[in-house]
Amino acid sequence: MTAIPPIDLTRQYHLLNDQISKAVTDVLSSGQYIGGSAVTSLETQLAANVGVTHCVSCNSGTDALYLALRALNIGKGDEVITAPFTFAATAEVIAMTGAKPVFVDIATPTFNLNLEKVETAITKNTKAIIPIHLFGQPVNMTELMRIAKAHNLWVIEDCAQATGATWQNQPVGSWGEVGCFSFFPTKNLGGCGDGGALVTNNPELAKTARILANHGQREKYKQESIGMNSRLDTLQAAILLIKLPYLEFWNKQRREIAKRYQDLLSQVDNILLPTELARGEGVWNQYTIRISRQYRDQLRSHLQQQGIGSMIYYPFPLHLQPAYKHLGYEKGDFPISEQMAQEVLSLPMFPGLSHQEQDQVATAIKTLMKETLEPDN
Numbered sequence: 001m002t003a004i005p006p007i008d009l010t011r012q013y014h015l016l017n018d019q020i021s022k023a024v025t026d027v028l029s030s031g032q033y034i035g036g037s038a039v040t041s042l043e044t045q046l047a048a049n050v051g052v053t054h055c056v057s058c059n060s061g062t063d064a065l066y067l068a069l070r071a072l073n074i075g076k077g078d079e080v081i082t083a084p085f086t087f088a089a090t091a092e093v094i095a096m097t098g099a100k101p102v103f104v105d106i107a108t109p110t111f112n113l114n115l116e117k118v119e120t121a122i123t124k125n126t127k128a129i130i131p132i133h134l135f136g137q138p139v140n141m142t143e144l145m146r147i148a149k150a151h152n153l154w155v156i157e158d159c160a161q162a163t164g165a166t167w168q169n170q171p172v173g174s175w176g177e178v179g180c181f182s183f184f185p186t187k188n189l190g191g192c193g194d195g196g197a198l199v200t201n202n203p204e205l206a207k208t209a210r211i212l213a214n215h216g217q218r219e220k221y222k223q224e225s226i227g228m229n230s231r232l233d234t235l236q237a238a239i240l241l242i243k244l245p246y247l248e249f250w251n252k253q254r255r256e257i258a259k260r261y262q263d264l265l266s267q268v269d270n271i272l273l274p275t276e277l278a279r280g281e282g283v284w285n286q287y288t289i290r291i292s293r294q295y296r297d298q299l300r301s302h303l304q305q306q307g308i309g310s311m312i313y314y315p316f317p318l319h320l321q322p323a324y325k326h327l328g329y330e331k332g333d334f335p336i337s338e339q340m341a342q343e344v345l346s347l348p349m350f351p352g353l354s355h356q357e358q359d360q361v362a363t364a365i366k367t368l369m370k371e372t373l374e375p376d377n
């Protein structure tokens, strides 16, 4: 039995080894390591991929979200609605602008924002909503956009885990005013280091974001706003340009893996498998099952003993993190987020995961569930 990691990035790399080596060598020998044609060309292709007119690359998905908020002039005195069941960055960037993160619980069967609760959280200070397409499953964007329009709010899509996903056949990132992507290595389109980008149909927003990402300078040495240094390295852009044409292929593989987990595990009692909304097509950045709290950690260590890696995304919802104590939230405020934090377990999921490895994962789960839950059989 071979060990199965929760994610193995070397398989992707080996497929493109020669092409990536050549792209890297070309950049190294060009002497241009910041900006240049690889960066512009990637921006053009990403915008086209999402079906929008503008793309601004930057240093990370976190920066893309931060730049989007700043470019929309969101800051002190403003409120931004998002979910507490997400990666740290989503709420962090709101606080970094000086605005206040306002959490709204998530709803099953996806792990996304509960759209029925969003309206109750809107106040006169609300400026924007950040929906997260968590684990690669798209948020119901028709409904979210309806709410946003009715209340005149900006929508900033956190697409970090959902590159290539669609809602009603339209790519995520193209629904809101701006879509933010991450090229962190474990994302569906991942580089060999940090990277990110925002996409928009709003030329003014793109221009402002680009200026902010370059120290607030429209012209060199003239700062018109307080900006920052956030760039996508030429090397990363060159690597991402090689990988982008494979995104659809890899996402298809992820869908097949998800489908197969579904078949293998559907008969197992006491675990809940992830499901998709009918109008969305997800890209399975994670395959996250639910299992009641008393068995979750036991299952995780059982898998570990069999050499199978699994992950808990996310063990603590953000409203209970010390960093957000000042917001005054308490245990019980967002019961579904709190429950999911105790029940979720993400199984190995990455392009190149073999059938045999998946069978091994499924068998390990079934064995434990049988032993633990049916002692009399």
Ligand SMILES: *Cc1c(COP(=O)(O)O)cnc(C)c1O
Residues within 6 Å of the ligand: 059, 060, 061, 062, 063, 086, 087, 089, 090, 132, 134, 158, 160, 161, 181, 182, 183, 184, 194, 195, 196
């Ligand atoms: C990864 C991630 C981010 C941040 O992206 P980085 O490139 O790591 O800064 C933001 N939101 C979500 C939901 C993520 O998963």
